Amino acid sequence: MNYTKCWLDYKKLPEEKIRSSYSHPVLLASGEIAETAAKEYQMAMKEMLGESVEVCYEIMEEPSVCMEVDPEYSFPEEKVKNQSEVILNQSFVIYEEEESVIISGRTEEALLQGVFAFLRMVQLDNLWENLPYCCIPSMPLRMMNHWDDMDGSIERGYSGRSFFYDNYEILYNDRTEMYIRLMASIGINAIVINNVNVHEKETYLITDVYLNQVKQYADLFARYGIKLLMSVNFAAPMELGDVPVSDPLDTEVVKWWEKAVAHLYEVIPNFGGFLVKADSEGRPGPFTYGRTHADGANMLAKVLKPYGGIVVWRCFVYNCGQDWRDKKTDRARAAYDHFMDLDGTFDENVILQIKNGPMDFQVREPVSPLFGGLKKTNMMLEVQIAQEYTGQQIDLCYLIPMWKEILAFDTYGEGEGTTVDKVVSGKTYGQTNCGIAGVINTGDDENWTGNDLAAANLYGFGRLAMDTGLTAEEIATEWCRLSLSDSDDVTEVVTPMLCGSWAAYEKYNAPLGIGWMVTPHYHYGPDVDGYEYDRWGTYHRADLHGIGVDRTMKGTGYVSQYNEPWCSIYADMEQCPEELLLFFHHVPYNYRLKTGKTLIQHIYDTHFEGVEEVEKMQQQWATLKGKVPDRAFECVEERFERQLANAKEWRDRVNTYFYRKCGIPDEKNRKIYE
């Protein structure tokens, strides 16, 4: 089995960087997670020092690295302000005491995080300048969603097959352990191990058919302080039991779930809970029985509550049988329309998981208005680390800048400054069941993520969830130094390349927020009209005069789902942020943008520029030959070739499409095919 260690591939430290304390780890805590912390310390130090170190279980005279759990530890006043106990229990501090270093967590989980942080900083050679280092995680829940199916395929997976399943069997091997170490090292504390689309065989995951093997995972995850959750089929009582319905208010249904959950917790006492995609894209749900999503979610929540389990309920609910002729129905409105009226009706252990935008992980979308709407509901932000619409881990698209923008978006939910970050971290409304979820981009490819550079998104997701204050550049540089090379030569190329890649991708993709010009089903490569007459509610409405969807009050009225001032800003073509112009307005090709360019010229220009930027990235990467591991170099080199071909296809198809439609030539007279 081949796999890399990604950012946990610790390199030997230069002699002058080695402190004597490193050789003397002391563990002043007991429990399996504490043992994990010590084990991780040992594994890392073996690589960094070049020799094994013994763990001591009591305080030493000599300088040491002391790992301790201190439930009473008092963080500095200014850091504790407005923080919940839940968050504080995940927090740790690293400080010097004479020549020793103390890593202190309020809990074992926090200690393990402290050890990973310590090791990272030692490897990055920035430990001492950062001490004392106090870490209070930004989000209570930092969750991975796997879209792995039990046949071994991964829905929207771009890096091989599942390492969880093959041919309806559960795998368990040393790759599983490497995986959980990677997850824990970036702060993940919850993982959903199966696809939200729960098919026939996957429905059995919560039964004895698979439960003992799932337990193996749960136990492993637990040793790393991570909860295991599963996606469930809302129709399970019908498919697995002999209950004739799945009505959440039916007592037989409730009894069925009670029994199933009781048994589940008997086998896996530390089980985390359920993720549910209901009434969406063909999945069953409460609508069938005239019930609300609150009825559905609360039913499961009540069943899970005695065991401390949670229900994560997805808000990705919309009509996927739309008629393209219908210009009033607007998919963008769907999540808000479905869930806003239910605010305040969900149980305490229900979390609504809300995609970052109102559509579906396009390269550019406005932020979902639900984050500014819901106030009495637990919320989790869902982003997609897997690059379904953003290059499928062939094209480079570093997503941290996008996620930073989303987190920084001011919803005005409680007046100015109510950023998404504050909403989903619980800081605005005081929730503790909240946070961020990422649809993971891993598979059984040797490098885990297809393109080596796509691992920066995986790493970055965790780091950002732990600390939303980190910049995209800081995360990129950290990842690059840990994963590719510690040399400035490399980071000086890779960091700006990563940080500019989303913008480059956006340039050669669908223009100004309109999205969806992709090959249907596959979602890679251009097909401008691919979804234009389809049933998915994803239209650009281009004609000979202009393009875009009118979502103002004269159009679908979607703008009204935003708090002011956004409602007015988005509704006004002149004020609307231009990167979202076509999402909110149908705009003539000769409309002048703030740059002074016409819309059509902007489309042409950005599409030519996008290709040029890819060519530049490709050239820059070529300079790294010999400076990064050969395997990674070749992998990325090959991806850049495919990306360049893709970017050219996007450029030519989009430009030709619009040139054929409007007949306006490129002012710069570049080649546009007729």
Place this chain on the structure above:
Amino acid sequence: MNYTKCWLDYKKLPEEKIRSSYSHPVLLASGEIAETAAKEYQMAMKEMLGESVEVCYEIMEEPSVCMEVDPEYSFPEEKVKNQSEVILNQSFVIYEEEESVIISGRTEEALLQGVFAFLRMVQLDNLWENLPYCCIPSMPLRMMNHWDDMDGSIERGYSGRSFFYDNYEILYNDRTEMYIRLMASIGINAIVINNVNVHEKETYLITDVYLNQVKQYADLFARYGIKLLMSVNFAAPMELGDVPVSDPLDTEVVKWWEKAVAHLYEVIPNFGGFLVKADSEGRPGPFTYGRTHADGANMLAKVLKPYGGIVVWRCFVYNCGQDWRDKKTDRARAAYDHFMDLDGTFDENVILQIKNGPMDFQVREPVSPLFGGLKKTNMMLEVQIAQEYTGQQIDLCYLIPMWKEILAFDTYGEGEGTTVDKVVSGKTYGQTNCGIAGVINTGDDENWTGNDLAAANLYGFGRLAMDTGLTAEEIATEWCRLSLSDSDDVTEVVTPMLCGSWAAYEKYNAPLGIGWMVTPHYHYGPDVDGYEYDRWGTYHRADLHGIGVDRTMKGTGYVSQYNEPWCSIYADMEQCPEELLLFFHHVPYNYRLKTGKTLIQHIYDTHFEGVEEVEKMQQQWATLKGKVPDRAFECVEERFERQLANAKEWRDRVNTYFYRKCGIPDEKNRKIYE
């Protein structure tokens, strides 16, 4: 196992129609096909008379139906003129002698055909007016191509799964026997039992893995006078043997085939030969080794020759990795460009199988120029009974009128009057290895063809191949009377409905010969730009000014592949048949057609009319409730519902697409969505 008997579902004759001779069949021939003829006679008469009849083996005193083989039978002089022995040996005559009827064939095969013809005419109640009835088949080879795969699926199958294979096993049951009776009854004399795309497992069909089961088929087919052929993988020597290449000039390769074929004929002495799709859409072929298609075909032909086998070699060879930007490469040119230079170089037992048009079974294409080009090569016309691009047996599209047009097309190959019919029947150049092949539309659906009315295409293919002089109306009426109801009430509705259905389908499909506005891969339903930027060489080149592909000498030069006067006619926008206008020319939307309408108005009008015609067909069908079998009524009723939805989708998408592109409103102000 449920299946209908289609047109072999003989009904009891009214008493006054029964002749005493019917009860006295006499068989004056021996051999297994002759026995089949007698058995078919008995089966049919049991239904038509309501009682069993005994076959007598010598001439009787009483009036009888006498079945005989007479190798010396002399057909009337005017019918024999220019007919080859091969054809005459397939001919039969039915005539009265006193109160008896004599069915006389030159061979057993011919006798069997005579018996089927006799039984059909008795059932249709038109026997006596037709006697003496002399039948000399129009085509020497009347072949079915099955695109069945061994997993049980059928490529481009629209009526269930394969009845030949399931899960890589060969099926044999009473359905197989019903199938071969249906084929023989319409004059089919050769069947290729597997898909031209020969995948891994199917490659083994010619080996001992499957050969004994294939033999069962071959033996059954033989009893009905039908040859069994198989599609083969040109790379079989590499995939099955340890030959490192498949170069047709490599002696190891030749040896491999010699050995394989020798064994094949050892097991199946009456084996018919091979069908080969080479160097096409990813299939292996001689190009890999720098050899020609003649090298490839002749190598196999020489191997098969000692056993009397033939090689049917498909001309569907084109570049399926084209660049949409490239306006010079023209897929329409490909077959002619590949094969024309090879004229005269193919062995006597090689037949080139040429699709009716230069593209791929679109609703409207010009006739392939190869039929007017090749003169020293055996040719077979390939049509698609399966309605891949013509409604997939959901939409009604009776194809006999299309095939009649193709057969009647004057190629001018040997001056005026050199119709495709004459070319592929061998009448023009004197070949005997030639004829017509149809990609069959059957599956394991109860009614064999999905839509009951699609069986008219199956029946009609055979009837037309036997007698290209039959009109589309005659065939439709025959089929309807045999399959649905003998009542005039029914035929008066069904015959015109069938005969107008292709025109109706064409109206709501891609306009004026341009084709390809279908959903990629599936090929059902509209997607105007679906293939426009793809790699398949199938473009419409629509922009804001006009639409169509310039295939004149100023464009791709495709017109030059036709003999005069076609070359000039097609090249001239004013003379070009309008149903093919956009195939040959890029035409402005405001161009006036001969009707006085602009092109764009024609597009709008035909698309509204197409839907209206479907509505009319649907209403007409509704009047047949109770007049045709309920099962058939309901099946077709349900198909018409789907067809109407499809036609509306075509109408709206095509009209909206062009309205958005050119902005010209409908003169009649009907609803076109914006």
